[in-house]
Amino acid sequence: MPELPEVETTRCGIDPHVTDKCFAQVVVRQPRLRWPIPANLPELLTGQRVEAVSRRAKYLLFKLPTGTLMIHLGMSGSLRMVAAGTEPGAHDHVDFQLSGGKMLRYTDPRRFGAILWMQGEAFEHELLKNLGPEPLSETFGGEYLHGLSGQRKVPVKSFIMDGHVVVGVGNIYANEALFRAGIHPKRAAGRISLSRYQRLAKEIKETLAEAIASGGTTLKDFVGGDGKPGYFKQSLQVYGRGGLPCVICGEKLKEIRLGQRSTVFCSRCQR
Numbered sequence: 233m234p235e236l237p238e239v240e241t242t243r244c245g246i247d248p249h250v251t252d253k254c255f256a257q258v259v260v261r262q263p264r265l266r267w268p269i270p271a272n273l274p275e276l277l278t279g280q281r282v283e284a285v286s287r288r289a290k291y292l293l294f295k296l297p298t299g300t301l302m303i304h305l306g307m308s309g310s311l312r313m314v315a316a317g318t319e320p321g322a323h324d325h326v327d328f329q330l331s332g333g334k335m336l337r338y339t340d341p342r343r344f345g346a347i348l349w350m351q352g353e354a355f356e357h358e359l360l361k362n363l364g365p366e367p368l369s370e371t372f373g374g375e376y377l378h379g380l381s382g383q384r385k386v387p388v389k390s391f392i393m394d395g396h397v398v399v400g401v402g403n404i405y406a407n408e409a410l411f412r413a414g415i416h417p418k419r420a421a422g423r424i425s426l427s428r429y430q431r432l433a434k435e436i437k438e439t440l441a442e443a444i445a446s447g448g449t450t451l452k453d454f455v456g457g458d459g460k461p462g463y464f465k466q467s468l469q470v471y472g473r474g475g476l477p478c479v480i481c482g483e484k485l486k487e488i489r490l491g492q493r494s495t496v497f498c499s500r501c502q503r
C-alpha cells in the first residue's frame with residue numbers, strides 16, 4: 233500500500249511535469265474507483281492550468297483556478313508520466329493529457345483509490361477537514377501527543393496510527409518508531425510521559441524523513457514508460473522480522489495482531 237513517503241515521492245516526481253501545464257484532455261476509461269469519478273471531470277479540468285501540486289495526508293492536491301483535483305492512491309494505485317499516445321494497459325483507468333506532450337496516467341489494479349473534485353478550498357473537504365496534523369510539520373511533536381493522550385486507554389500504537397491524532401503514520405512506520413523510542417506498542421496512550429512522547433515524535437519524524445529521502449532514488453520510475461513506484465528499501469529493524477533476534481539485545485522479536493495489524497516488538501527493549 234502506498235504510504236505517506238511513497239505519496240510524497242510521487243508528488244515530487246510528477247510536480248515538475250505537471251505544475252504550470254494545462255489539462256488538454258482527460259480520458260476516464262473506468263470511473264468505478266472507491267467512489268465514482270465525477271462524470272463531468274473532463275469538462276471541469278480541460279483547459280485549466282495546474283497552479284501547484286501539494287499533499288495533505290495521503291491525498292495529492294492539484295490546485296486549479298476553480299478548485300482542486302484530489303487523488304488518493306488507495307491500496308494499489310500509482311501515478312506516472314508517460315509520453316502522449318502510450319497504449320493503455322488493463323489497469324490504466326485515467327489519462328490526464330497535459331499541454332506540452334506529456335501525459336499523467338493513473339493506474340490502479342484493485343481500484344480502492346479515489347479521484348475527486350473539490351470546488352474551492354480542498355482543506356474544507358469532508359475527507360480532509362477533521363484530519364490531525366502532518367507528522368513532519370512543526371505542529372506535531374511530543375507536547376502535542378502528550379496533551380492529546382490525556383487518560384486514554386487505547387494502545388499507543390493505535391493512538392499514533394489514528395488519522396485524527398496525526399496523519400500518515402502507517403503500520404510499518406508505527407512499528408519502527410515505537411521500537412526506536414523503546415515504547416511497548418500495547419502501552420496505554422495515557423500512561424506515557426512527556427519526555428517519552430518527545431522521543432516518539434522525533435522517531436516518527438525521522439523514520440518518515442528517511443523513507444522519503446530513500447524514495448528520492450526511485451524518482452526515475454515516475455517519468456519512465458514502464459516504471460512502477462517501488463516500495464522503499466528502507467532498512468527496517470522490526471517490521472517483517474517477527475521471530476528474528478532484536479538488533480539491540482538479541483531477544484527473539486514478538487509478533488502479535490493489534491487493531492488487525494501486524495505488530496512486532498522486543499519485549500526487553502520496549503516498555
Ligand SMILES: [Zn+2]
Nearest residue numbers: 478481498501
Ligand atoms: Zn531488544
